[in-house]
Each structure stands twice: as C-alpha cells, then as structure tokens.
Amino acid sequence: MAKYTLSINGEQKTVEADADTPMLWVLRDLLDMKGTKFGCGIAQCGACTVHMNGNAIRSCSVPVSAVGSNRITTIEGLAEKNDHPVQNAWREHDVPQCGYCQAGQIMNAAALLNRNSKPSEEDIETAMHGNLCRCGTYNKIKAAITTAASNM
Amino acid sequence: MLGFNWGFSAEDVKALPADYRFNAFLTIAADGTVTIMSPNPEIGQNVKTSMPMVIAEELDCNWADVKVEQAPLDSENYERQVAGGSQSIRQGWTSLRTVGATARQMLIGAAAAKWGVSASSCSTSEGKVTSGSRTATYGELAQLATDQTVPENVKLKDPKDFKIIGTSRTNVDMESIVTGEPVFGMDFHREGMQHAIVMRPPAFGMKLKSYDDSATRQVTGVTDVVRFGDKIAVLSTNTWAGIKGKKALKAEWEADGTLENTTGHDRQLLSLLDKPNDKPRRNDGDVDKAFSEADEVLEKVYEAPFLPHNCMAPMNFFADVRDDKVELVGPIQTPQWTRSRVATLLNRPETDVTIDMTRMGGGFGRRLYGDFSLEAAEISSKVKKPIKVVFSREDDMAAGTYRPASKYKFRAAVKDGKLTGYHLTGAGIGGERSNFTRQDWFPAGGIENYKVESHGLASNITTGAWRAPITNFLAVAEQSFFSELAELMEVDEVKLRLDILERAKSNPVGKDISYEPEKMIGVIKLAAEKANWSQPEAGVSKGFSCYYSHNTYVAEVADVIMKDGTPTIDKMTVAVDCGIVVNPEAAINQVQGGVVDGIGHALFGDFSFVNGVPQATNFDKYRLIRMKEAPKVEVNFVKSFNDPTGLGEPSLPPAGGALANALAKATGTRVYTIPFVKGQIKIE
Numbered sequence: 001m002a003k004y005t006l007s008i009n010g011e012q013k014t015v016e017a018d019a020d021t022p023m024l025w026v027l028r029d030l031l032d033m034k035g036t037k038f039g040c041g042i043a044q045c046g047a048c049t050v051h052m053n054g055n056a057i058r059s060c061s062v063p064v065s066a067v068g069s070n071r072i073t074t075i076e077g078l079a080e081k082n083d084h085p086v087q088n089a090w091r092e093h094d095v096p097q098c099g100y101c102q103a104g105q106i107m108n109a110a111a112l113l114n115r116n117s118k119p120s121e122e123d124i125e126t127a128m129h130g131n132l133c134r135c136g137t138y139n140k141i142k143a144a145i146t147t148a149a150s151n152m
Numbered sequence: 153m154l155g156f157n158w159g160f161s162a163e164d165v166k167a168l169p170a171d172y173r174f175n176a177f178l179t180i181a182a183d184g185t186v187t188i189m190s191p192n193p194e195i196g197q198n199v200k201t202s203m204p205m206v207i208a209e210e211l212d213c214n215w216a217d218v219k220v221e222q223a224p225l226d227s228e229n230y231e232r233q234v235a236g237g238s239q240s241i242r243q244g245w246t247s248l249r250t251v252g253a254t255a256r257q258m259l260i261g262a263a264a265a266k267w268g269v270s271a272s273s274c275s276t277s278e279g280k281v282t283s284g285s286r287t288a289t290y291g292e293l294a295q296l297a298t299d300q301t302v303p304e305n306v307k308l309k310d311p312k313d314f315k316i317i318g319t320s321r322t323n324v325d326m327e328s329i330v331t332g333e334p335v336f337g338m339d340f341h342r343e344g345m346q347h348a349i350v351m352r353p354p355a356f357g358m359k360l361k362s363y364d365d366s367a368t369r370q371v372t373g374v375t376d377v378v379r380f381g382d383k384i385a386v387l388s389t390n391t392w393a394g395i396k397g398k399k400a401l402k403a404e405w406e407a408d409g410t411l412e413n414t415t416g417h418d419r420q421l422l423s424l425l426d427k428p429n430d431k432p433r434r435n436d437g438d439v440d441k442a443f444s445e446a447d448e449v450l451e452k453v454y455e456a457p458f459l460p461h462n463c464m465a466p467m468n469f470f471a472d473v474r475d476d477k478v479e480l481v482g483p484i485q486t487p488q489w490t491r492s493r494v495a496t497l498l499n500r501p502e503t504d505v506t507i508d509m510t511r512m513g514g515g516f517g518r519r520l521y522g523d524f525s526l527e528a529a530e531i532s533s534k535v536k537k538p539i540k541v542v543f544s545r546e547d548d549m550a551a552g553t554y555r556p557a558s559k560y561k562f563r564a565a566v567k568d569g570k571l572t573g574y575h576l577t578g579a580g581i582g583g584e585r586s587n588f589t590r591q592d593w594f595p596a597g598g599i600e601n602y603k604v605e606s607h608g609l610a611s612n613i614t615t616g617a618w619r620a621p622i623t624n625f626l627a628v629a630e631q632s633f634f635s636e637l638a639e640l641m642e643v644d645e646v647k648l649r650l651d652i653l654e655r656a657k658s659n660p661v662g663k664d665i666s667y668e669p670e671k672m673i674g675v676i677k678l679a680a681e682k683a684n685w686s687q688p689e690a691g692v693s694k695g696f697s698c699y700y701s702h703n704t705y706v707a708e709v710a711d712v713i714m715k716d717g718t719p720t721i722d723k724m725t726v727a728v729d730c731g732i733v734v735n736p737e738a739a740i741n742q743v744q745g746g747v748v749d750g751i752g753h754a755l756f757g758d759f760s761f762v763n764g765v766p767q768a769t770n771f772d773k774y775r776l777i778r779m780k781e782a783p784k785v786e787v788n789f790v791k792s793f794n795d796p797t798g799l800g801e802p803s804l805p806p807a808g809g810a811l812a813n814a815l816a817k818a819t820g821t822r823v824y825t826i827p828f829v830k831g832q833i834k835i836e
Contacts, residue, residue, distance in 0.1 A: 001372060018372060021392045029347075029390035034339035035332015037513070038391075039464055040545040044771035047464060075332035087330045094322050094737045097745055098196030099329035100336060100464040100513030125780035132771065134464045134514050135196050136748030138782040140741060 004064050008033075009077025019065035024048045026064050027074060035075035035103050039132070046131030049104035049111075050074045056111035058130075075103040078110060086110045089148035097135035105131050109145045117152055119145070172294035174255040176229035177207060177248075184279055184291030186213050189223040192244070193235040193485050194325075195515030196745075197800040198738045201324045202241055203248055205734055209316040210252030210309060213279040213290060220324040225487035225507040235485040235515055236617070238702035238798025241734060245795050246308075253306040261303070262296035263288055311732060311793045320737035325511060337482035337510040338468050338542070345470070345538045346375055346387045348531050349394035351401055352551060353382055355764030356613045359408035360384070367400040377401070378534050382408075385531045391542055409612050414457070414760035417557055417581065420609055424579035425453065425561040429605040433591035436662035437601035439565075442573025446565035450637050454562070454629035456826040458581070458759045459555035459618055460766075462776060465513020466548040471528035472538035473498065478505040478529065479538075483512035483519055490522035494529045517617035521553050546769040554759065555618030556581040558588050558625055562633040565601070566641055571652070574599045578626065579607040581615050588622055593667050593700055595634075597660035598652035613761065619749065620801040623701045625826065628754055631697035631809025636822060645696050645813065646680050667700040671729050674790055675707040678727035682788050683709035692722070695813025697806040702798030705729040705790075708747065710810035711783075712818040718834055719818050721751065721783040721811060726803060728787065731794035743803040744785040750807025752777025755835055758827045775827075781835060 005014045008031070015030045022041075027033045027050070036059055039047030043058035050059045051073035078084045086109045089095075096102045105128070112119060112127040119127065124145050133141065171179040171187065179187045188204040204220045225233055232243055256276055263281040264271040266288070274283045279290045290297075311317075328335045353359060363384055365377040373393025378385050384401060388394035443449060469482035478500060484490050487507040495502040512519055528541040543551065558580030565573030574595060578588030584607075591604040618624060638645035650673060655661070657669035676698050680686065683694065691713055698707035711723040724747050733739045756775040760767045768774040808826070815833055816822045823831045 018392070018396075020396075025390060025392040029392065032341065033332070034334035034336075034341075037336075037464075038338060038466070038542075040771050041395075042545075042770055042772060045464070045545075075330075082327075082331045090330045091322060091326055094320065094326070094741065096196075096323055096326065096329045097198065097741055098464065098512060098514045099323075099325065100338075102329050103332050106330060128779045132464065132776050132778065134462060134516070134749075134776065136745035136752070136777070136782065137741060138748060138779040139744045139785055142779065 004067070006064070006067055006072060007069060008072045009074060015064070017064050019063060021064045023050065023059040023062045023064055023067060023072065027059060033074055033076055037100055037103055039101065045101070046108060047101050047104040049107040049131065051107060051111055054111065054114050056108045075107055078107065084110060085148040085151040086113065086145070088151065089144040092147060093140045093144040095137055095140040095144050097137055101131065101133045105133065105141055109141070109148065112145070113149055113152055118149055172298040174258060174298055175251060176226070177251045178211070178255050180290050180294040182291050182294065184217050184289050185219055186211065186217050186290070187219045187221060190220050191223045191230040191233055192240045193233065193487065193509050193512065194222065195235045195485060195512040195519065197235065197240070197742065198323060198735065199235070199240045201321055201738065202734045203244055204324070205316050205321055206241070206245065206248040207252040209314055210249045211256050212276040215316050215321055217279055222509055224509065225491060227488055233487055236517070236520055238704070238800040238802065241796050242703060242798055249308050250306065253308050254303060255297070257303045257306045258297040258300040259290055259293050261300040262293040266293070266296060317732065317734050318736065321735055323738065335511045336465055336513050337470070338465050338513060340470050340481050340510060340540065342470065342472065342538050345540055346389065346535070347391050347394045348385045348387055348528070348539045348541045349391070349398045349544070350527060350541060350547065351384045351386070351398055351403060352547065353405055355411055356552065356761070357407060357409035357411045357764040358405040361404040361406040363401060363403040365401055367402070368397040371397040371400055376535055378531065380530050380534060383527070387535060387539065395544065411764035412611055412613060413762055414557070417609065417611070418455070421557070421559045421579045422453070424607040424609060425559055425577050427607065429607060433587060433589055433604045433606055434596060434662065435603045439573050439575050439601045439603040442565040442601035443563065443575070446567050446573065448566040448640060449563060450566070450640050451561065451563045452633055452636065452824060453559060454632065454824050455559045456557065456625040457757065458557045458613065458615070459753060459757045460549045460759060460774070461516040461518035461618055462549065462774070463512070463514030463516060463518055466543040466545055467518070467524040467551070468540060468542045469525045469528040470538070470540045471525070471532040473529055473533040473536070480505065480525055480529065481508045481510060482525065483510050484522055484525055485515050485519040486522060490525045493522060493526060497526055498529060498533055516619045517621065518553060520617055523551070523553070545771070549769045549774065550766050552614035553616040554613065555624065556615035560626065560629045562629065564637050569641065571599060571637070571641070571648070573601040575603045577605045577607070579609060581611045581613065582608040583610065584608045588626065590623060590626065592665050594672060595652045595656070597656035597662060597665035597669070600661055602661060613764070620701055620804045623699065623805040624750070624753070627697070627699040627805030628808035628812065628826070631699065631806060632812040632822070635696060635813040635816070646676060646685060649676060649698060671705045672698060672700055675705045675727040675729050678788055678790060679707035679709050679725055682727060682786065683711070683725035685709060693814045693818035695810045695815070695817065697810035697813065699802070699806040701805050702802045704797045704799060704802035706802050706806050708806045708810040710814035712811070712814035714818055719815055724751070724783050724785045724807065724810065726785060726787050727790065728803065729790035729792060730799050730802070731792050731796040733789050734796055739789070739799055740787045742799050743787045746801065746803030747785045747807045748777060748782045750804040751783070751811055752781070754808030754811055754826055755781070755828050758830065
C-alpha cells in the first residue's frame with residue numbers, strides 16, 4: 001500500500017491503495033464516487049470512462065500509480081452546475097433507458113467535443129465506438145451529441 | 153391488478169406531518185407536492201416514469217408537482233411487482249387509473265363538504281378543485297380529503313381527455329443518471345459492508361473438490377474466505393481486493409455430470425427436428441396430404457446459439473442477515489419470488505425478509521432469476537455481516553441462465569400457386585415439455601393444413617427467459633422463411649402475409665387463434681406505407697417482417713445498401729400497435745432499443761461450449777452491437793385509444809427477420825444461422 005495524492009474534479013484527494021488498483025475502484029470504493037461505472041474491467045465497454053487532462057480514458061485499466069499529477073475529471077465534476085451541454089442534451093433527448101452506461105457515454109462525448117466541436121456523423125461513430133449501450137439507445141446518443149455540439 | 157390498502161395507522165400519519173396519505177401509492181403534501189410510489193422494478197423499460205404518469209393523469213394534477221419514489225416489495229399493498237413479459241403497464245393500467253381517480257374524487261368530496269356545495273358542481277384541473285367562483289388547491293384540501301369515505305366505482309377519464317398520458321415526460325431518474333448519483337444496486341453501500349467476490353465452478357457439470365486459500369488470505373483488504381456449496385466467497389473491504397483475492401485462490405474441480413459441447417447439442421437438436429412428436433402443439437387439416445399433393449415444397453432449417461444477457465451492470469446484491477431481520481437491497485425483476493426463495497434457503501419466515509429495489513443496470517430477463525440474491529443471503533448468513541455480492545463481467549457471462557440454443561425446421565407446401573400446407577418443428581435446450589413455438593399465433597388460422605411440433609433437449613447448462621423469450625429467434629426464422637417462400641411463389645412478400653391474414657380474419661382455420669389478424673394487417677400496411685414499400689429505390693434492398701408478441705403488433709422494414717461490397721443497414725422503419733402510447737418519446741426509445749438489440753444479436757450473437765465451459769466471457773470475445781452498426785430506427789405508432797399493451801419486448805423479435813430478408817436481396821445470400829456474420833455476411 002502506498003499513498004497517492006490525486007487531482008480529481010479540481011480537488012486534491014489522498015488515498016492509500018495498492019499500486020495496481022485501477023482508478024475505477026479508487027473512485028468507487030475509496031473515494032465513494034459511484035458515478036463512474038464498472039462494466040467489463042478490460043476497457044471494452046466504456047462504462048468507466050473519465051477524463052485525464054480532458055481526454056477520455058478507461059478508468060478500469062489505468063492503475064492509480066500511473067495517474068501522477070494528471071487531472072482526472074469524472075461525471076460528478078464534468079460541470080460545476082451539472083449543466084454541461086452534453087448533460088443538457090441528454091436531458092433534452094431523454095436518452096437513457098437503464099442508464100447504467102450513460103455516465104461513460106457522456107464523458108466520452110464531452111471529450112470528443114473538447115477536441116472536435118463540430119463532429120460529423122462518422123466522427124461521432126468513430127469516437128463513440130468504445131462505448132457499449134446494451135439497451136441500444138445509440139440513435140438518441142447520436143442525436144444528443146449533435147445537439148450538444150450545436151450548443152457549445 | 154394492483155392492490156390497494158386503504159388502512160393506515162395513526163402512527164403513520166404522525167410520521168408524515170406535512171403529507172396526507174390517500175393510499176399506498178399516493179400522498180399529497182400541504183404545499184401541493186404529490187408523491188407517487190412506483191410499484192414495479194425499473195430495468196430501463198421506464199415504468200418508474202410511466203406508471204406514475206397514469207396515476208397523475210386520473211388525479212388530474214400537474215406533472216411538475218409530482219415526485220416519484222420507488223416502492224419497496226410490499227405484497228400487502230401492491231400486486232405483481234415484477235418486471236417481465238412487458239406487462240407492467242398493461243396489467244397495471246386499470247388499477248393505476250383507479251388509484252388516481254379515487255383520490256381525485258376524495259379531493260372533490262372534501263371541497264364540496266368545505267364549501268357546502270354538491271360534488272357534481274365541482275371540477276378539477278391541474279391540481280385544483282373548482283366550484284363556481286371558488287377554487288382550492290389539492291394541497292389545501294389534502295388533509296380533509298383523506299378523512300373522506302373512500303368512494304367505490306369512481307369514474308375514469310375518457311382517454312380523449314388525457315393531458316399527461318400521450319405527452320412525453322422525461323425519465324424521473326434523469327438527474328441522477330446524468331450527474332452520477334448512486335442509484336444502481338452496484339452503487340449501494342452500507343457502513344461496515346464487506347464485498348463478496350465469488351468463485352463458481354468453471355464449467356457446467358463440475359463441482360468443487362478442494363481449495364487452498366492461503367495466498368488469498370495474504371492479499372491486503374481480504375477479510376475472509378468462505379465456502380458455500382460448490383462456490384467460494386472472498387470477502388474484502390473493497391472490490392479490487394476481492395478481485396485480487398479471487399485470482400490468488402487455488403481450487404480443484406471435478407466432474408459431477410456430463411461436460412457438454414455445442415457440437416453435441418447441434419447434432420442432437422438437428423435429429424429432433426426430424427422426429428415426429430405424437431402430441432403436436434396444433435394440427436389443423438391434413439398436413440401430410442397437403443405435402444404429398446404439393447407442386448413445390450420449401451424446407452429450411454434455422455439455427456441459433458445460447459446467448460448471455462450481458463446487462464451492462466453485472467449481477468450484484470446486498471444482504472444483511474441478522475437475527476431479527478433479513479435485509480436485501482438490489483436490482484431484481486422478481487422481488488416477491490426472491491423473498492420466498494431466500495426465506496426458504498435461510499429457513500426463516502417471509503415476514504423476516506425485506507427487499508428494497510434499486511434501479512437496474514439492465515434486465516433483459518437475467519434479473520428474473522435471483523441466484524445472485526440467494527448467494528448474497530447465504531454468504532451474509534455465514535459470515536454474519538452485511539455483504540454485497542459483485543460479479544465480474546467474466547462471472548456474469550459464465551454464470552448461466554442463457555437464452556436456450558434452438559433450431560427450427562419450416563416446411564411449406566405450394567399447389568396451383570397457393571400455400572396449402574405449413575409444418576413447423578422446433579427443438580431447443582430445455583425440459584421435455586418446453587415449447588419452442590407459438591402455435592396459435594401467426595400464421596395459425598390462415599393456412600388450411602397446419603401443424604406445429606416442439607421438442608426439448610435436457611441439459612445441465614442453465615437456461616431462462618431472455619428478452620422476448622423463444623420469439624427472439626422463432627420470429628427471425630419464421631419471417632425469413634415467409635419471405636423466401638414468397639420468392640419461390642413469385643408473390644410480393646408483404647402480399648403473401650396479408651393473404652394469410654385475410655384468411656385468418658375472415659374464416660379462420662381450426663380452433664381459436666390468439667392474435668387479432670386485423671391489427672397485424674394494420675401495422676403491415678403502416679410499415680409498408682412509411683417505408684415506401686411499393687416504390688423501390690435504386691441501390692436500396694428492403695426486407696419485410698412482422699410479429700405479434702406481448703399483446704403488441706409490430707411490422708418492420710430493413711433498408712440495406714451496399715458500400716464497397718459490404719452490406720450496411722441504413723434504416724429500419726417500424727410500425728407498432730401497442731394501444732395508447734403512455735409516454736411517446738420514451739416509447740420510441742424502447743422500440744429503437746428493441747430493434748437495435750434484435751439486429752445486434754442476429755448479426756453477432758455467438759456463444760458456445762466446449763466441455764461445459766463457455767467460450768467467451770468478456771466483450772473482447774463476445775461481440776455486442778456498437779453505434780456505427782446500429783441503423784437509424786424510424787418509429788411509427790398506430791393511433792389508438794385501446795388500452796395499452798406491452799412495449800419493452802415486441803420490437804425485438806421481427807428485427808432480425810427484416811434484416812435477413814434485406815440482406816438476401818442485397819447480397820444474394822440467405823442466412824439461416826445466428827450469428828449472421830458467421831455465414832457469408834460480412835459486416836465491418
């Protein structure tokens with residue numbers, strides 16, 4: 001076990017963890033931030049997507065020891081007032097069914113719009129390829145990302 | 153029907169000083185806030201929004217004043233607290249309406265008494281009662297209203313006057329979902345709770361011989377290791393410690409039955425398709441004669457594998473088994489059945505067991521089975537601590553209760569250009585009596601000589617309901633067969649279906665059929681119109697399909713285009729008759745999701761066994777449909793004032809058939825086996 005001081009949603013958090021502990025479990029179990037979801041554990045489903053310095057990463061596959069001083073952003077910290085254009089577009093399009101994958105979808109969509117503010121349909125499909133939605137809300141996710149892009 | 157309990161103790165009232173309780177579903181606070189308990193489990197079918205909408209409609213309040221809470225399991229006050237069979241709205245419809253209408257009548261009674269006017273002079277709108285120039289809010293009247301005698305036989309609204317039902321209302325859990333609040337079972341935490349990661353037999357047909365947990369106990373954070381039955385639970389202070397602890401476990405397993413193989417199942421199921429069943433499910437006319445006199449016979453065999461459900465949230469459940477009480481919390485589609493099984497397992501009275509339902513990260517039938525709840529209860533009772541069982545994805549995919557593998561043989565006899573005989577034989581993994589057909593549904597009643605038979609093949613691989621059980625593959629096969637038959641008969645594939653339905657409608661063959669041909673005709677015509685069926689477009693191959701299930705009628709058209717020699721599903725056009733649509737935008741979401749699910753599993757669903765071991769246990773080897781493979785899905789509802797029917801499942805069964813029929817035209821290749829990509833169909 002070692003001590004790690006992490007930058008999460010703009011705050012410094014100190015945790016004691018084994019070096020190989022994935023960020024996913026640091027967030028969920030050690031910091032009690034349950035917004036980031038566990039889906040597969042091998043970076044295949046995208047449910048655990050968070051940002052590292054604004055880029056989407058799969059927190060299930062990034063050990064705490066690799067994070068260093070990089071800035072981590074989770075769904076809880078995406079926007080101070082929970083009014084990120086992507087969150088608003090999700091509300092507008094009533095996107096979720098079960099809702100379990102949606103935090104990861106939102107984080108990945110927000111990262112896409114960070115680097116490409118006017119994505120084409122193909123850009124969206126390529127960027128979102130790593131995020132599974134078992135309920136099949138892909139039509140609505142795509143429409144919401146398009147709306148969010150137009151509002152950014 | 154959902155039950156009511158009008159009785160409540162004075163103590164309850166004291167506990168809720170600002171809220172006046174009308175019944176188990178409904179309280180109104182002095183400030184006008186209407187709190188509605190949503191009785192049924194929420195798996196993503198959106199009943200936590202739509203069931204309260206039905207109550208609010210008849211109460212005649214403002215939706216903005218409504219706060220929804222998930223009811224716990226409470227069999228005294230609610231009935232059929234189940235998420236299954238797409239039945240929550242259909243079976244709850246009248247009693248949910250009555251809940252709202254009864255409270256409305258009591259509010260009117262209170263206003264009439266207060267003002268000394270007749271109840272008939274009072275009207276309601278947007279959470280207010282009005283009589284002449286006088287108006288009072290529901291909040292002002294609530295206390296007086298709960299003292300009113302509960303009226304019987306209250307009048308329900310004319311559906312034409314609905315103001316909430318039929319308008320889109322946002323998912324009541326939207327804020328929690330988009331901000332990451334802990335609403336799922338996986339997120340549930342209790343102070344002092346241990347995490348339980350369980351090692352289960354690696355193959356169906358194996359049992360635990362021995363194990364060595366010495367390395368596991370060295371892992372930081374592991375607190376205990378306990379055996380229960382043929383499973384071993386690693387208890388830990390956090391999930392990752394449990395995962396590592398399980399990895400360090402050394403277990404030896406031994407055969408306890410047959411170690412089955414997919415190749416063996418395939419051989420046995422195919423041979424069952426050739427075996428007559430002396431008790432056919434339905435037998436109209438003389439099928440043998442029709443085939444012996446036929447000019448042409450079409451015979452095709454269709455095959456589908458087992459499928460895991462793969463809910464996005466792996467199975468999980470919390471249990472705290474104490475001397476005074478057994479507390480269970482988590483995602484479960486069948487809380488009542490689970491309570492009774494847990495009580496039996498622990499040898500406790502059912503009154504000791506409580507179940508709180510969390511939002512579920514998907515259900516699809518998997519969370520009907522409660523094996524994970526029983527595991528949690530058993531482990532907690534052994535370690536005498538509150539614990540939460542969490543499956544890894546690998547645990548989840550390997551733990552069983554799969555969609556059963558099945559095969560069908562369809563035969564059609566054609567004479568003088570007419571369809572004269574139809575013979576379906578189904579065979580699948582399951583008990584001898586399991587029925588892999590739906591003998592009284594389409595095309596029953598529409599074909600003079602008609603026979604349907606079914607066989608089950610016993611297996612130690614566990615199977616169960618998977619979204620649209622049986623029909624999730626039966627429909628794919630049937631609807632592919634009818635389009636191929638239309639090709640052979642040189643008739644339009646839509647016309648062939650309509651001709652059969654006209655016969656079933658005007659002069660049905662044989663005993664009762666259990667679908668309404670008229671409604672099927674309605675959705676077929678609507679889908680054909682919306683998809684421009686009669687006006688072919690250059691470069692677009694269209695495939696048709698229709699199916700009745702869960703009391704709902706659906707027809708679908710798939711548009712497939714070829715891009716650089718590869719088929720791409722451009723669009724699905726869907727027509728649905730589900731009666732009244734309660735929450736339109738969410739209803740569109742359900743239909744789109746069902747279509748994407750049907751297409752995805754038809755294209756990619758692949759799951760097999762070697763010596764009882766599942767050959768895929770995570771999404772690196774098990775392919776699920778992703779955004780770029782999902783077509784645009786255009787949804788059209790038949791305008792209807794009929795009582796609502798199912799919506800969570802019915803759009804799934806026809807999707808694969810429409811796709812198969814479009815692919816046949818686009819590529820020249822017919823697919824008979826799921827997954828389609830295993831045949832000659834190549835999808836990037």
